[in-house]
Amino acid sequence: MRLKPVPEPPDALDDLRAFQRAVPLVPGRTDDCCARLRERQGLADRQTANDWLAFLRALGLARETPRGFVRADAEPTPERVREGLRQGVLLVPEALSALRDASPADPLTPEGLFEATRESVPRHDRARDPDWAATWRERADRLLRWLALVDLARPIEAGESGGSEASPVAYVTGDAA
Incomplete structure (x- = not known):
């Protein structure tokens, strides 16, 4: 399944790490994860945070579990992001x-x-x-x-x-x- 959200790209790929780190290591509900992304990344609203959460999932940098979203144990390397874009983004x-x-x-x-x-x-x-x-x-x-x-x-x-x-x-x- 390919996801639609495509948030504003960061200035550098290294900046993507900060978005990934804003996703919890312990699974959390979508609302909690969005609030955490908003707070840590200074995002304007919940929808923007939700788009980032979905986009990180499409790139393989976050996962959805039965208990909520969790940070994936993967580095946002150029190769991983390329593959995530090719496979996961509409x-x-x-x-x-x-x-x-x-x-x-x-x-x-x-x-x-x-x-x-x-x-x-x-x-x-x-x-x-x-x-x-x-x-x-x-x-x-x-x-x-x-x-x-x-x-x-x-x-x-x-x-x-x-x-x-x-x-x-x-x-x-x-x-x-």
Whole structure:
């Protein structure tokens, strides 16, 4: 099962350790784990903490047990995060395929990724969120930044791809892809 949440990526992969350490070693209820994540990581609200908890689970850095969530005995290495993204996060295979088709002359933008995956957005997300397209565009941007964080994508700054200075950051396949 692939999970949907894609929180804002940290500046560096080492910063992911702090999120993982905020998950308890002794299983705790979801509400307790979310409160702990909020407190230790300064997260804005419970939903953001819940998204982080689900995302850490998708990466194999947290586990859900019958008694609640617990920190996994695994380090957030680039390899583990890459594998977790590939196996556990919704639309990553499609993003990697779109990145393989991209080139420096025609890089993948968050808008391009959204358009390529638009039909795969779960129907219930479209039905419950009147602004679902904006929500999933933002998710596409965060997802590309996560892929870049672990070298599955490489950002191309405005102007590097031959576009105008006002163009957004775009991406091509990274070294680890």
